[in-house]
Amino acid sequence: KAGVTQTPRYLIKTRGQQVTLSCSPISGHRSVSWYQQTPGQGLQFLFEYFSETQRNKGNFPGRFSGRQFSNSRSEMNVSTLELGDSALYLCASSDGRSEAFFGQGTRLTVV
Amino acid sequence: DQQVKQNSPSLSVQEGRISILNCDYTNSMFDYFLWYKKYPAEGPTFLISISSIKDKNEDGRFTVFLNKSAKHLSLHIVPSQPGDSAVYFCAASSGTYKYIFGTGTRLKVLA
Numbered sequence: 001k002a003g004v005t006q007t008p009r010y011l012i013k014t015r016g017q018q019v020t021l022s023c024s025p026i027s028g029h030r031s032v033s034w035y036q037q038t039p040g041q042g043l044q045f046l047f048e049y050f051s052e053t054q055r056n057k058g059n060f061p062g063r064f065s066g067r068q069f070s071n072s073r074s075e076m077n078v079s080t081l082e083l084g085d086s087a088l089y090l091c092a093s094s095d096g097r098s099e100a101f102f103g104q105g106t107r108l109t110v111v
Numbered sequence: 112d113q114q115v116k117q118n119s120p121s122l123s124v125q126e127g128r129i130s131i132l133n134c135d136y137t138n139s140m141f142d143y144f145l146w147y148k149k150y151p152a153e154g155p156t157f158l159i160s161i162s163s164i165k166d167k168n169e170d171g172r173f174t175v176f177l178n179k180s181a182k183h184l185s186l187h188i189v190p191s192q193p194g195d196s197a198v199y200f201c202a203a204s205s206g207t208y209k210y211i212f213g214t215g216t217r218l219k220v221l222a
Contacts, residue, residue, distance in 0.1 A: 004154070031208045042117075042214035043155070043200060048207075056209040090154055094208055099145055102154030 004103035018079040025093030032074040037088040117213035130188040134201035141203035
């Protein structure tokens with residue numbers, strides 16, 4: 001069974017640009033969550049989608065948005081990038097009965 | 112407001128000895144707790160979990176203890192091995208798919 005796949009693995013963007021990250025969950029998993037990891041801050045919850053609906057949201061500005069498609073794949077978008085958005089963005093999927101499984105993440109660098 | 116805290120950013124242990132990683136939480140609504148291990152450039156990997164109806168859960172060398180009155184959980188690794196060297200995150204949820212993570216503890220097992 002394939003794991004959680006995130007693309008791209010690495011990304012360099014300029015301040016003010018926007019970026020879209022992609023996540024393909026484990027087959028059969030309908031819940032997809034996104035997290036931001038920065039040094040010293042642990043994993044900060046961004047949002048969680050289930051059956052194309054956002055069910056939970058963290059404390060991030062509106063520049064951070066996401067969506068989920070009917071096949072459970074999810075995308076995360078960050079608009080008007082700031083230097084502080086440089087981080088590892090992690091996607092996790094769950095079947096609702098057990099733990100969440102993480103992808104390898106997308107390392108975003110904003111210059 | 113950090114609802115899940117890992118107050119030790121790092122820990123060093125001799126190979127073969129016990130590693131004890133601690134985690135404190137403030138939200139009494141949390142009812143499911145997890146530990147993840149993370150190597151550099153990889154996503155977190157699930158280790159072990161515990162429901163609030165239990166106070167102990169074991170899986171091989173890993174045991175998680177939950178003290179609900181103290182709002183404290185700990186992960187014991189016995190015996191510690193060099194391959195256990197990684198960053199360990201505790202996480203908590205309250206019946207949703209929103210996991211709140213601590214800031215992590217970097218464990219170094221010395222050969």
